[in-house]
Amino acid sequence: MKKVTAKAPINIALIKYWGKEDELKVIPYNSSLSLTLDNLYTVTTIEESTSGFSFTLNNKVVDGKELKRVYEFLKLFASIEELEKIKVSSTNYVPTGAGLASSASAFAALSIAANKYFNTNYVFDKLSSITRLGSGSACRSLLGGFVAWEKSGMVYQVNSKVNDFVMISVIVDSNKKEISSRNAMAISIKTSPLYKMFVDEANDDFSKLKLALELGNLKEIGKLTKNSALMMHAVMASTNPPIEYLKEKSYEIIDLCDELLELGLYCYPTMDAGANVKILTNEKDFKKIIQMLEKKGFIDYYISRPGEGALIIDEQDS
Numbered sequence: 001m002k003k004v005t006a007k008a009p010i011n012i013a014l015i016k017y018w019g020k021e022d023e024l025k026v027i028p029y030n031s032s033l034s035l036t037l038d039n040l041y042t043v044t045t046i047e048e049s050t051s052g053f054s055f056t057l058n059n060k061v062v063d064g065k066e067l068k069r070v071y072e073f074l075k076l077f078a079s080i081e082e083l084e085k086i087k088v089s090s091t092n093y094v095p096t097g098a099g100l101a102s103s104a105s106a107f108a109a110l111s112i113a114a115n116k117y118f119n120t121n122y123v124f125d126k127l128s129s130i131t132r133l134g135s136g137s138a139c140r141s142l143l144g145g146f147v148a149w150e151k152s153g154m155v156y157q158v159n160s161k162v163n164d165f166v167m168i169s170v171i172v173d174s175n176k177k178e179i180s181s182r183n184a185m186a187i188s189i190k191t192s193p194l195y196k197m198f199v200d201e202a203n204d205d206f207s208k209l210k211l212a213l214e215l216g217n218l219k220e221i222g223k224l225t226k227n228s229a230l231m232m233h234a235v236m237a238s239t240n241p242p243i244e245y246l247k248e249k250s251y252e253i254i255d256l257c258d259e260l261l262e263l264g265l266y267c268y269p270t271m272d273a274g275a276n277v278k279i280l281t282n283e284k285d286f287k288k289i290i291q292m293l294e295k296k297g298f299i300d301y302y303i304s305r306p307g308e309g310a311l312i313i314d315e316q317d318s
């Protein structure tokens, strides 16, 4: 029985991607830069099947649109005939669709599992350009640490002088989001008067963040991170009709981060297409931040550190 299992982490963008210049090739309007996390991930197995193609997510058989999305993606690696001879099962060790980027880890895991299972042997650049067709941000989950996804399509690791970062993901709402990021960003491009400004600023801030990471300029790293998230959410708010992923609790956490920053802690929030707030902090300060979060009733959180990229964890062929 042939069987391949891959594991891929989630990544949290510090400089956000929000919109495609080319929908078909998934070319973003701006470059983005993320941090890969060590303990939130997807594990995906592709194995031989005698009963046709199936896809199971978190032990539940998936059908409809989601099944089609996976099937269409796998057609980039295999023929329909080959696909009818496999089954795919995935487990998300992260709340699905809650703004914790589970589609990024999902498509990164699927991509490297398929590349191995079907012996396509795509080189990294080709594999990353395929992976982003599943979900744009998924191409950043292929690599570990800080990862750049340039507008040109290039995906690569960014050197950082400091590596004791800690990311606290505070769960505000683990329900599935009402509007997918894919649809939401397309409406933003068409209707937000702030969109062009966001893109220009993101491209500038991308270069600034790369430099700040190389120099270990902590304050600058934090400021750029927070600013990019706020800019993206301003674009969402000025989209017509407005897109609002953040909840009252999200704003409470953002305010708490401001208070803690004033007190001298390293504490910068970032938010994606969901209500959860991720806090960029470090080894020195994260325990104090958690104490404060718990005091305010935020007891559901994950503590992550920079992690490695997607990899094959098991392979059998007998």
Ligand code: PMV
Pocket: 012, 013, 015, 016, 017, 018, 032, 101, 103, 104, 135, 136, 137, 138, 181, 182, 272, 273
């Ligand atoms: O990968 P997508 O198409 O789901 O887009 C995700 C976009 C954000 O998570 C909101 C920002 C980012 O750069 O990850």
